[in-house]
Amino acid sequence: MYTNRYIFTYAAVLVIVAAALLSLAAMLLKPFQERNLTIEKIRGILSSAQVTQADASNAIPLFNKYIVKELILNPKGNILDTYTKSPKENAPAFKLDLKKEYYKKSHNKPYSLPLYIAQKDGKTIYIIPMRGTGLWGPIWGNIALTSNFKTVVGVFFGDESETPGLGGEIKTPKFENQFIGKTIFNDQGHFTSIKVVKGGIIKLPANQRIHGVDALSGATLTSNGVNAMLRDALKSYLPYIESHR
Amino acid sequence: MSTKKTEREAIFSPKNMKLITGPLNMNNPITVQVLGICSALAVTVKMKPAIVMALALMVVTAFSNLLVSLLRNGIPARIRIIVQLVIVATLVILVDQLLKAFIFDVSKQLSVYVGLIITNCIIMGRLEAFAMANKPWPAFLDGIGNGLGYGLLLIIVAFFRELLGSGTLLNYQVIPQSLYKAGYVNNGMMILPPMALITIGVIIWVQRYYNRTLIEK
Numbered sequence: 001m002y003t004n005r006y007i008f009t010y011a012a013v014l015v016i017v018a019a020a021l022l023s024l025a026a027m028l029l030k031p032f033q034e035r036n037l038t039i040e041k042i043r044g045i046l047s048s049a050q051v052t053q054a055d056a057s058n059a060i061p062l063f064n065k066y067i068v069k070e071l072i073l074n075p076k077g078n079i080l081d082t083y084t085k086s087p088k089e090n091a092p093a094f095k096l097d098l099k100k101e102y103y104k105k106s107h108n109k110p111y112s113l114p115l116y117i118a119q120k121d122g123k124t125i126y127i128i129p130m131r132g133t134g135l136w137g138p139i140w141g142n143i144a145l146t147s148n149f150k151t152v153v154g155v156f157f158g159d160e161s162e163t164p165g166l167g168g169e170i171k172t173p174k175f176e177n178q179f180i181g182k183t184i185f186n187d188q189g190h191f192t193s194i195k196v197v198k199g200g201i202i203k204l205p206a207n208q209r210i211h212g213v214d215a216l217s218g219a220t221l222t223s224n225g226v227n228a229m230l231r232d233a234l235k236s237y238l239p240y241i242e243s244h245r
Numbered sequence: 246m247s248t249k250k251t252e253r254e255a256i257f258s259p260k261n262m263k264l265i266t267g268p269l270n271m272n273n274p275i276t277v278q279v280l281g282i283c284s285a286l287a288v289t290v291k292m293k294p295a296i297v298m299a300l301a302l303m304v305v306t307a308f309s310n311l312l313v314s315l316l317r318n319g320i321p322a323r324i325r326i327i328v329q330l331v332i333v334a335t336l337v338i339l340v341d342q343l344l345k346a347f348i349f350d351v352s353k354q355l356s357v358y359v360g361l362i363i364t365n366c367i368i369m370g371r372l373e374a375f376a377m378a379n380k381p382w383p384a385f386l387d388g389i390g391n392g393l394g395y396g397l398l399l400i401i402v403a404f405f406r407e408l409l410g411s412g413t414l415l416n417y418q419v420i421p422q423s424l425y426k427a428g429y430v431n432n433g434m435m436i437l438p439p440m441a442l443i444t445i446g447v448i449i450w451v452q453r454y455y456n457r458t459l460i461e462k
Contacts, residue, residue: 002321010321014328018335025342032346040349056349 038089048142048156049118049125050180064088069117072096075105077239080112098131098140105236113236118144125153128237132229135221137161139170139229145184149245152194155179157226167222178213184234186211191238193231196223256382264386268394270456275398276449277459280366284358285399286441292415294354295403296396301340301359303392306368309333310388313376320377329372330363337362367391402444410435 002010042059046052046066054062064086070093072081083091093114104111116127124147131140137160144153154177157170169175179194186192192211197204198220201212215223234241255261274280281302288298312332313320320328341359344352352359362368371391376384407413409432412420420429434440453459 002323007321007324010319011324011327014331018331022335022338025339029342029346033342033349036345036349040353 041094042089044140044156044158045116045127045129045142048127048144048154049120050144050154051120060087060089066118066120067116068119070094071115071117073113073115073237073240075111075113075236075239077237077241077243098129099138102131115237115240123147128233130229130233132225132232134159134162134170134225135167135219136163139222139225141229143179143230143233149241150183150185152179152182152184159222162222163219166216167219169216169219170222170226175213175216182213183210191234193227193234196227196230198223261383261386264383265390265393268390269397270394270452271459273394273398273452274367274370274391275395275445276452278367278370280370281395282442282445284361284365285395285402285445286438288355288358289399289403289406289441289444290410290436291354291407291413292400292403294351295399297344297348297351298355298358299392299396299399301344301355302362302365302367302395303389305333305336305340305362306371306392307385307388309336309368310371310376310384311381312336313372314379314381314384317377325377326369329369333368333372334363367395398445398448401448402441405444406435406441410440 036056039056039059042063043054046054046059046062049066051062051066067088068084070083070088070091071079072093074080081092083093085091088094093116096112096114098114101111101113114129116129118125118127125144126147126149127142127144129140129142131138133139139157139159139162141155141157143155145151146153157176159168159170162168162170182194184191184193195212196215197212198215200214201209204212268274272278275282275285284298284302288294309329309332313329316328337360340362341352344355344359371387375387379387404414407415408419412418412425412431420431
């Protein structure tokens with residue numbers, strides 16, 4: 001039989017040893033983990049601009065090659081910060097946490113937005129990061145637009161916990177590639193966003209099909225989340241887009 | 246020390262080997278002990294996460310068995326479960342941190358399931374049933390054995406789910422494009438957890454067909 005004193009001492013020593021070990025591990029591994037997150041973010045940005053060959057080893061060089069400018073905008077569309085130096089992944093725009101900015105936005109506080117400008121095959125591409133909610137958790141992505149801000153170059157989606165095989169399919173090329181060549185403005189120059197259409201774009205009038213893509217079957221709520229995310233993200237950048245297109 | 250009679254067993258004596266081979270078949274943690282089912286459903290969509298999960302679990306069971314066995318004479322009985330949990334949780338967080346640092350893609354796929362190794366019944370089950378009452382080396386082997394038994398089943402289930410659900414194995418396309426052109430489609434059901442349960446059920450059925458002693462009367 002052990003005394004209470006022994007039990008308390010035992011528990012205290014055990015917990016302190018475990019805590020020390022874990023803090024040490026967390027400190028030593030942090031640089032590696034942060035690098036992985038940076039690479040992950042870069043791959044998303046590049047993938048939307050149709051640079052798909054980025055993997056863990058070449059993502060950072062490719063990012064520095066294609067991205068020429070990183071901006072921070074305010075909600076009125078004014079440029080707060082322009083970054084053209086290297087390395088590109090150190091830009092304040094890249095370090096901006098979209099989750100925090102969207103939180104400020106939802107509480108009517110001043111917020112800022114990042115915008116990436118890439119040069120690929122002589123063409124300028126604007127890349128807008130997005131964040132929204134799916135069915136089970138956050139979803140995010142990037143949408144790349146041509147220099148007149150009308151046509152989509154490509155998109156990238158990611159999710160934390162959408163149902164595999166249903167909502168989780170938003171991050172497959174099959175879904176993402178549908179967005180290529182769609183437009184976010186109509187012929188009159190009005191903002192239309194891009195809609196994920198349940199039942200397929202075949203249901204839309206012929207002149208609307210250029211603003212829509214087929215929804216995923218069995219994933220209505222995730223599709224709605226993608227809709228809302230695209231609309232909200234593009235809307236926040238409208239002031240900048242209107243003054244630059 | 247020298248007064249004690251040290252009848253040393255060979256490191257890989259038949260008795261010790263049985264600790265490793267037993268869980269592969271006759272004492273498999275999933276199909277016979279029915280432990281750790283839920284993670285087996287979750288991480289078997291593709292082979293790669295299944296293999297990594299199996300390795301992670303093996304490392305955790307082996308080392309938590311070893312540590313608990315080393316400490317078994319000092320652990321106060323009244324708080325033994327808490328002590329076991331602290332040891333297991335520490336190891337699991339270490340594994341999770343290492344995965345995040347060095348195999349990020351896989352860690353993303355495993356997401357919460359690495360953390361859930363803490364609550365995997367295999368670990369607590371083996372700690373209580375074996376490590377608390379046995380010497381460190383056999384306890385370590387028991388952990389390896391159960392980790393392997395779990396991993397073996399995971400890999401078998403993942404093999405069928407990936408092959409039939411995605412047409413790939415370890416992300417390499419194995420079902421030829423010509424078959425798809427001829428009208429073959431991947432079975433989307435295989436990607437969803439219920440089919441993992443059914444696959445495990447079929448494995449249990451096959452196993453009991455060949456090992457009649459496992460059939461409950």
